Amino acid sequence: MTEPLPVLDVSHLSTHFATAKGVVRAVDDVSLRVQSGQILGLVGESGSGKSMTGFSILGLVDPPGKVVAGNVLFKGQNLLTMDPERLRQLRGDRIAMIFQDPMMTLNPVLRIETQMVETLQAHQSISRSLARTRAIEALADVGIPSPAERLSAYPHQFSGGMRQRVAIAIALLNRPDLVIADEPTTALDVTIQGQILALVQRLCRERQTSLIWITHDLSVIAGLADQVAVMYAGRIVESGPVQSVLAAPLHPYTEGLLGAIPALHERGEPLRAIPGATPSLASLPTGCAFADRCPRAFAQCSVPLGETEIAGDAGPRRTRCWLHSPVPAPMPTIQR
């Protein structure tokens, strides 16, 4: 049995920034796979490269950043080598993105109507009035009351949650195959966050849209995603089906992340934070980047390593940790 062609197949993607302090490895050897209709949660702390992974996939990396290696196959076509005009046609049509801050993603001086109609007309030759009707439907789909009137409003006339709904409506306008959502609920309060999550999940399930949900919040992923990938210092340290990863994490970092979530029933107990801080991306250790903070680190950890695939109950899992490596790695020879 062969697997169906994934909607998105990222392999060994690396994005580096050449700065005065040296090369910053923002994204380092990242591989991801998203099947049609699947939701992938990309988790990591600030600066772990999760947003930059999203931007790299979409070809939105600005100098001094540069995608230095890897492939991004979208339905079998490599986005990284694609002619810019083809890529422009794909973006906003087959692939869309939802940003973190809804205050910033809508152009403040243009009416919602203008922004929605131009999105439709950029990819399809449809009349203004038809585009308008489609825009009203899209606003109604994301739960905006009296969409026909709201269409002629400016972004500042919406609340934060409503604005994010508009941004989602715009992203989904052309019924894309893949949506990349970059922490779209972090700027919203918890009740709104829940509504937006439920909304996006429902819309993506209904339309068989694949979704990459970038977040720092594992609890969001638990309720939303099918697959999860955990990033640390520009690398994916663990990925797999969401239940298995959360129930039995393979990588000590995932374990630490799960342990750091404060729970209601543990009131009064000290929070278990991961000791230490993220290493600078400009001077990463040769081996595992987490070794310095890892409670289970051993000599082997300073040796560079790749990903190991492990069979799991719900599907294959991958991790980047010497604890799970089947090949006995050579002991480090005398260094310097």
Next chain:
Amino acid sequence: MRKLLDAYSPHFADRLALFALLVLVVAALAAPLISPQNPYDLAQLNIADGRLPPGTHAGSDTATGPQHYWLGSDDQGRDMFSAILYGLRISLTVGLSSTLLALAFGLSLGLLAGYFGGWIDTAVMRIADIQLSFPAILIALVLLAVLGQGVGKIITALFAVQWAYYARTARSAALVERNKDYIAAARLLGLSTWRILFRHLLPNCLPPLIVVSALQVASAISLEATLSFLGIGLPITEPSLGLLISTGFQYLMVGDYWISFFPGIALVLLIVSINLVADRLRDVLNPRLQKQ
């Protein structure tokens, strides 16, 4: 209307400036209707009525018949009041059209430079730097010496002098705006570069440019007056305010002050009121100063 006025400024001086500017603009627009004489029509002038002091009643042998020269007349027998109104027209035309042309050109170049960066940015900005390192009046003098006299030529010269200011301002605004998420979002929606530049980026870069152009109108007008005063720029048959001041200058010592004095007042009034209004505009358009 009342609300608009309150939003503009609660201060008397600012409102007076706006009022003065409006009066001057309306007077300039309506010059052919309200001026007693057409100073460009030689049949209406009589050289024998030259240098009449303010208030004289004369002019019986001109086409318009006898009239009061309320502000006196110049050495060609032109009624100073009419000449000032027509001079205002020229000053405003030259100031506004050169500013608009320079704005359109400089804005486009500045947006391109700020948005694309790289060699386009370097090329545009170095040319602007070189241009700005020369005094404006020097560039205008050289250009006019080559081009010759006339309204179109002086507009060209002032355009050439001004565009670099707009290019710089537009570039710095574009540099700030281009890194905002809505531009990334627009790129991600697959909109064409042209559309992103002029539909999304441009309107967000406009506020500082409006202020700069309002101030530049005033400086273009005074530069035009300077050039006319120096005797290049406009022909003597179509006197602008600067040229009127210049003709009156030689009679100042004789005591015929009015030929220079009244156009001077009009010029000062025009420039001061534009500057005050532009100043207010800068505060109104600056969101950081609002609601304090």
